[in-house]
Amino acid sequence: MGKSWSVLLSWPGRTGPEAAVPEVELERVAGDDSAIRIVHGDNEGVLQAMAPELEGKVSLVYLDPPFFTMREFERVTRRKSGTSPPVRILTPAFDDRWCGLESYLSSLRSRLVLLRKLLSPHGSVVVHVDPRTSHYVKVLGDEIFGPDAFASEIVWRYRRWPARTPNFQRVHDVLLRWVADPCAAPRFTQLYxxxxxxxxxxxxxxxxxxxxxxxxxxxxxxxxxxxxxxxxLGDVWEISIIAPVGRERTGYPTQKPEGLLERVIGALSEPGDIVLDPYMGSGTTLSVAAKLGRRAVGMDQSHVAVGVTRERLAAAGVQFSEFRAVPVQRQQAPGQLRRHAP
Amino acid sequence: MGKSWSVLLSWPGRTGPEAAVPEVELERVAGDDSAIRIVHGDNEGVLQAMAPELEGKVSLVYLDPPFFTMREFERVTRRKSGTSPPVRILTPAFDDRWCGLESYLSSLRSRLVLLRKLLSPHGSVVVHVDPRTSHYVKVLGDEIFGPDAFASEIVWRYRRWPARTPNFQRVHDVLLRWVADPCAAPRFTQLYxxxxxxxxxxxxxxxxxxxxxxxxxxxxxxxxxxxxxxxxLGDVWEISIIAPVGRERTGYPTQKPEGLLERVIGALSEPGDIVLDPYMGSGTTLSVAAKLGRRAVGMDQSHVAVGVTRERLAAAGVQFSEFRAVPVQRQQAPGQLRRHAP
DNA sequence: GCAGTTAATGAATCGCATG
DNA sequence: CCATGCGATTCATTAACTG
Structure with a gap:
């Protein structure tokens, strides 16, 4: 852990024992060694399994975790039925319901702790949240990375339809960034x-x-x-959300615009660097990383996310390989990749 | 206290006894009963002294406390000496040096606790900070007002001369808003x-x-x-900082633009309402409140701040009265206003 | 082709109806 | 009575279509 304020978050039971992470290993599903890799599985186990390979080698981690909205999210697909209105099909994509802020923060905390060890000295972590949780996540992150490692609060300002409410319209998300080592020269390309x-x-x-x-x-x-x-470039970014009928849109909920990731990846990594996205979703990070010549690893628990990303990368002509996390079989040698027969 | 998360800030010694607030009473210095009042004194004592009068009656509190910059700030005045270059005179205005984030947060906390009691049920509190402390202040405020009472994170985006740094330029401040009672209909005028x-x-x-x-x-x-x-109106506001040679500029450091306060006061209070600014500074809140027909009370410890505000209001033709906090003299009846012979 | 027009719908939010 | 759901609100954006 970095040097920390003595100001911390506390909650009942916080100091209790943490549940052990179920040990997994990665099984190759498709593709050969590629610059872009998709891993299907809970990021906690996957990060642990990949630690030996990635330790100290990742230049940028971009995380877009659930926002503590207490909702379930669905993917929308449209099937044009020849005749007039296209049919909308809803598929459950991910579940953002939690039993309290404590459980949300605990979950995020364990991922951040694992991620810290993967960062190269010039690397940084960017956590994408919204102003309902950003402040708690910032205090949590300061505890893990050290307050001196906090580098930027980026505000993503977007435009959307207004809601009738006796309040200012919520039209921004927040990206919190910490560097791995506040004394090292950071990866940073000046954008304008x-x-x-x-x-x-x-x-x-x-x-x-x-x-x-x-x-x-x-x-x-x-x-x-x-x-x-x-x-x-400043720390307030005005970037459009993906239009409901935009070409970029995959139907995966909460999809982020490529323009946003272009700035994050373009400023905070260089060609050939490894970029990591533990909450891959529709694969925007992988898609942009590929376009900008970065190597990248994306992880997601949801097979809907993996499916959307697979199709998206294929459509863009990106070479990628795909893995899935499987529980470690103690009978056989651990750490060995097993070839999966399709 | 409102309903709270069980997630709190903790620091060593936090649960210890809090220092008693030195008791003060207000002494009239100038002016008769006016809609606009300046009070010279430490806001902690002044808020306590004014509690009987203001309890439940304040529609809006705007606080612009020091930002934990670990610096001293000075007022700049220019004297045109007939001949060529005007002379710049620096006067110490306020001191923003602290022995740790804990002491900063403790200080702010005691003010917020006092302020909460002054709010009317439809009222709200706006705390102006920057992204170095905003997250800690938010967690602190949630504890005092309740997380359900959190209403908005407003981002003030300004433009300034860029600094040469391997990071995104910091070009925003943060205004955190809580309402007094999340169940009551809030004061809110829709702006566009x-x-x-x-x-x-x-x-x-x-x-x-x-x-x-x-x-x-x-x-x-x-x-x-x-x-x-x-x-x-959204929660990201693009408003120019006061130009270094702008007409609005008083020379007081950290002066906020009137346009910012026009939005805060215009949206969150109505004519005749009482607006409170415990960190008055150059008196922007009072000036705008007067212009918009609100009643207002401004407090500041610094006699430089009081002087700047006095001149500013006078120049704008605003009627105001002025008080100062004096230690309570136990010998005489407490709570009684003493007339000060000038 | 290019410019102007039309269609479709979203990490919203409140209030009221329905169980 | 509390939880859940859906109707109403109406800006922003790009695709598709039209001349």
């Missing part, structure tokens, strides 16, 4: 966004340059010839 | 912002209206004659 309208008006696209007088005081700025690449 | 460009393009300014078929399925939307007032 468009200059503010007011800046364009006053300065145009030329770079501004501060001008100092003899005494060291700033006198004014001047416009340079060289065009500015834009402003260095 | 401009429609998204894509909406304007597709729909124009007409309201959209859902159209359903016989089976209850939504078929499509149609544009109505009635113009939409815009989209109901």
């Amino acid at each position: 966004e468009e200059l503010a309208p007011s800046t364009l008006k006053t300065w145009g696209r030329g770079k501004q340059k501060a001008v100092f007088d003899g005494t060291g005081r700033r006198r004014r700025s001047s416009t340079e010839q060289a065009p500015s690449p834009g402003v260095p | 912002e401009e429609l998204a460009p894509s909406t304007l393009k597709t729909w124009g300014r007409g309201k959209q209206k859902a159209v359903f078929d016989g089976t209850g399925r939504r078929r499509r939307s149609s544009t109505e004659q009635a113009p939409s007032p815009g989209v109901p």
Whole structure:
């Protein structure tokens, strides 16, 4: 554990013994050695099983866990029945019901502890949550990674239909980022966004340059010839949600836009790096990682998620291999990959 | 206390006895009974002294406490000395150095506990912080007001000169809001912002209206004659910081823009309501409250803050009265206001 | 092809009906 | 009486269609 505040979260029974993680091993289902890997199974066991291979080698972990909404989520598929209205088919995808915030935080905590060991020294972890739990998750994460390792709270601002409520419309999610080692030089590629309208008006696209007088005081700025690449990317990102009828949409609930992952992966990893997504869902992370030339591992418990991701990667022409977690059979040598006959 | 999660913050010594608040009473310094009141003194004592008067009567508390920056802040004043460069004069304004997050949170906690009792049932508390402490403050506030009372995390997105750092630029503050009673109808006036460009393009300014078929399925939307007032205000606000040479600027450090307070006060209180700002600073809350016809009380320990606010309100032609906190003299009857001879 | 129009529906939220 | 569900609300976005 990193250096921690002495301010911690506490709840009844927190200090009790933690349940042992059921030991699993990975069985290859399809594909050969590929830069992109899908693993079907509970991420807790899978992370433990992959620890020997991945320890210290992961540049970026992006986690999009359930948001503690106390709901079940379904995948929507549409079948066009020739005649007029297409039929909507609902398939259960994942269950976000919990017996209390304690159990939610405990579950997330055990994953974060396992993930920390996989990070390379220049790596970072990004947890995608919403403002209903982000604050608790932040305090939890500070305890695991150390408060000095906290690097950014990124606000994803989106637009959606308004709800009638005597409150400000909730239109943002939160991405919390910690670095593996606050003293190491972090993986970070500077990305840029468009200059503010007011800046364009006053300065145009030329770079501004501060001008100092003899005494060291700033006198004014001047416009340079060289065009500015834009402003260095901030921590508030305005990115559209995937339109209900958008091409990108897979029907998997809670799907994240590729534009969001492009920023996360583009800024926080480099080509050839390993990116890890323990809550794979519809496979947006894998899809974007492949597009940007990263290696990646995605995990999900849900066979619906695995199916959606498999089809998505195949449709995009991405080479990938697929594994599944199976309970360790004590009779045979552990850790050995068994070939699965299809 | 409201109903709470069983997830709490804990730190060594937290359960120990809390220091007693030094008892003070208010002494009138200037002005007669006014809708706007300035009180010079430590807000903890002042809140306790004003409790009998304000209990259950405050519609909105806006707090802009120090941000745990571990710095001292100074006021900048410029004196134009006839000749060329104006002289900058620095006056210490407030001290934001703490011996640990625990002491910061303890201090804030005692204020929030006092404030809770002053709120009317439809009232709310808004705490302005930044993402370095917001998460701890949120967990603390949930404990005091109850997690069900948490209403909004508002993100104030501003634009500033970018810093050279291998990280996303920090360009947001956070406003946390709790309501006094989650079951009561809250004070809330719906404010609107401009429609998204894509909406304007597709729909124009007409309201959209859902159209359903016989089976209850939504078929499509149609544009109505009635113009939409815009989209109901969200929880991410893009508001400029006060320009370094802006007319609004008082020179007081950490001054907040009036536009921010216009939204907070406009949405969460009504004309005639009492608005309270225990960390008054340069008096933005009082200034905006006066402009919007609210009654208001501002408190600050710093005589620089009180001076800046006094000049600011006077310059704006706002009638106000001013008090100061003095230790209770046990010899004379307590609670009685003493007239101060200037 | 390109521009303008129409269709479809979503990590929402409240209130009221229904068991 | 409490839990659950569905109707009503109406912005944002892209696909598909039309001229």
